[in-house]
Amino acid sequence: MKVNYYDKKIECMPREELKILQGKRLKEVVKRVYENVPMYRKKMDALNITPDDINTIDDIVKLPLTTKQDLRDNYPFGMFATDRKNIIRIHASSGTTGKLTVVGYTQKDVDVWTEMVARSLVAVGVKDTSTVHVAFGYGLFTGGLGLHYGVEKMGAAVVPVSSGNTQRQLALMKDFEADVLCCTPSYAIHLGDEVKKANMSLPKLKIGIFGAEPWTNEMRESIEKTFGIDAYDIYGLSEITGPGVSSDCVYKDGMHINEDHFYPEIIDGETLQPLKKGEAGELVFTTLSKEGIPLIRYRTRDITKLNYEVCECGRTFVRMDKVYGRNDDMLIIRGANVFPSQIESVIVDASGKVEPHYHIVVDRINNLDVLEIQIEMSQDLFSDEISKIEKVRKQIEGNMQSMLGLGAKITLVSPNSLPRSEGKINRITDKRKL
Ligand code: DLL
Numbered sequence: 065m066k067v068n069y070y071d072k073k074i075e076c077m078p079r080e081e082l083k084i085l086q087g088k089r090l091k092e093v094v095k096r097v098y099e100n101v102p103m104y105r106k107k108m109d110a111l112n113i114t115p116d117d118i119n120t121i122d123d124i125v126k127l128p129l130t131t132k133q134d135l136r137d138n139y140p141f142g143m144f145a146t147d148r149k150n151i152i153r154i155h156a157s158s159g160t161t162g163k164l165t166v167v168g169y170t171q172k173d174v175d176v177w178t179e180m181v182a183r184s185l186v187a188v189g190v191k192d193t194s195t196v197h198v199a200f201g202y203g204l205f206t207g208g209l210g211l212h213y214g215v216e217k218m219g220a221a222v223v224p225v226s227s228g229n230t231q232r233q234l235a236l237m238k239d240f241e242a243d244v245l246c247c248t249p250s251y252a253i254h255l256g257d258e259v260k261k262a263n264m265s266l267p268k269l270k271i272g273i274f275g276a277e278p279w280t281n282e283m284r285e286s287i288e289k290t291f292g293i294d295a296y297d298i299y300g301l302s303e304i305t306g307p308g309v310s311s312d313c314v315y316k317d318g319m320h321i322n323e324d325h326f327y328p329e330i331i332d333g334e335t336l337q338p339l340k341k342g343e344a345g346e347l348v349f350t351t352l353s354k355e356g357i358p359l360i361r362y363r364t365r366d367i368t369k370l371n372y373e374v375c376e377c378g379r380t381f382v383r384m385d386k387v388y389g390r391n392d393d394m395l396i397i398r399g400a401n402v403f404p405s406q407i408e409s410v411i412v413d414a415s416g417k418v419e420p421h422y423h424i425v426v427d428r429i430n431n432l433d434v435l436e437i438q439i440e441m442s443q444d445l446f447s448d449e450i451s452k453i454e455k456v457r458k459q460i461e462g463n464m465q466s467m468l469g470l471g472a473k474i475t476l477v478s479p480n481s482l483p484r485s486e487g488k489i490n491r492i493t494d495k496r497k498l
Contacts, residue, residue, distance in 0.1 A: 069183075070183040070186040070218065075183065077380055082381075086323065093354070095115040098115050100145040111128055113126055128360065129348065130362045132363075139164070141168065144168050150170045150356070151170060154169075169356045177213070179217065180322045181308040182215075183322065186218055188312060195242045196215045197236070197237050199251060202224060205302075205487070207307055208226050223240055231258070237266055243270045245291075248276045248277050249277065252272060271294055271295075271296065272291065278405055279386070280386065282408065282413060283408060294314075299319050299387065303364075304326055304359065309321065310384055313379060328349055329348040330347060330348070333345060333367075345367065347364045365390045367389055367403075368388060395424070397435050407437055413463065418439045418456070421484075422437060423438045423482050424437055425495065427496065428496045435468075435473065437475070441479060446479055
């Protein structure tokens with residue numbers, strides 16, 4: 065397999081050297097926040113620590129955690145660690161509740177972010193001759209502009225389409241001969257449906273770079289089959305920088321975290337204690353070089369695990385598994401933990417009979433949690449006899465029971481009846497919370 069690097073010396077750096085670099089950067093960033101962000105000074109004073117207590121990367125566990133609530137409490141600019149005149153870009157993300165979380169970037173922050181995205185693109189085989197169709201939203205969301213700058217940096221041509229107007233997107237992809245598509249995986253599925261419906265083909269398309277929401281490996285295979293491409297995962301969050309915190313290489317065996325700038329830990333979401341290497345838990349990041357809004361041990365709420373083995377591609381940067389879901393997305397149904405990704409893998413396994421369009425509804429009826437999963441039938445199944453449809457429904461119900469360890473009502477709905485999304489999709493209605 066052909067392996068390309070944006071900067072091999074850094075991406076394949078021996079881990080002992082990396083640890084030294086991380087330690088040095090951690091020391092600097094802790095000093096910066098202690099001196100410039102009142103919230104961090106308060107938190108560190110409460111723990112009786114000063115920047116002098118931080119000397120190596122292993123000292124990181126002495127530091128306090130940061131949460132989204134901290135950002136909200138300091139809305140909009142209370143966590144900036146530099147003078148406002150040094151800020152050249154502001155992004156924000158809305159999340160499910162409450163105020164926006166606002167982040168500010170200095171020129172150096174934008175430069176680092178841009179380089180991280182360029183690394184991600186090169187790692188999956190994007191070339192300077194490529195044409196990259198960016199259908200992530202442009203605006204306060206970091207997807208569009210994040211990918212955009214990275215594409216320009218590595219010398220490919222960016223088509224900044226943003227989200228929306230699916231028919232126009234398809235026409236432009238065809239006419240401009242895009243070989244790379246960037247968008248959310250749910251939008252890629254929607255685009256794929258439209259391609260099939262129009263009986264068109266996109267013969268130049270080779271690579272898909274998808275992220276901003278959880279998606280399973282089963283979904284990856286389904287998208288790859290639809291378009292005849294290789295589909296790669298890219299991860300990030302605006303609080304840490306945006307897309308490019310980590311991303312796949314050509315081996316698709318975990319996303320390499322750009323550890324020279326973002327230090328990952330996995331903690332137990334309940335006890336908040338670090339977990340052993342390789343255990344699954346909540347991902348926490350410390351930004352090692354940020355100036356605008358450096359964050360110390362930021363709780364992402366994303367659940368994954370880390371693999372420290374050197375990858376076949378030669379990169380030494382740790383790999384994170386596909387995100388299984390978010391702490392706050394995990395459904396607790398009759399006491400059992402259910403991740404939407406488990407549901408998705410059963411649905412995609414039944415492809416051909418059903419489409420990867422689904423919606424999860426949770427309710428409480430007579431004090432009992434009830435889980436319903438609505439799934440779109442394929443056109444073929446929809447036109448079949450009722451008894452065949454019922455057989456498929458029962459089959460999926462059985463598979464779901466084995467996967468989740470609890471009963472779920474499967475409702476097969478007609479094709480094209482569930483909502484589609486141009487950005488991040490919401491696949492859950494939890495009526496218990498309404
Ligand atoms: O979603 C940044 C991004 C844009 C990443 C484009 C990739 C591509 P936020 O809007 O701040 O930033 O949302 C961050 O989205 O904590 C995860 O829960 C989720 N997320 C992002 N990428 C992935 C992914 C952008 N590849 C939140 N897989 C994160 C699973 C993802 N979840």
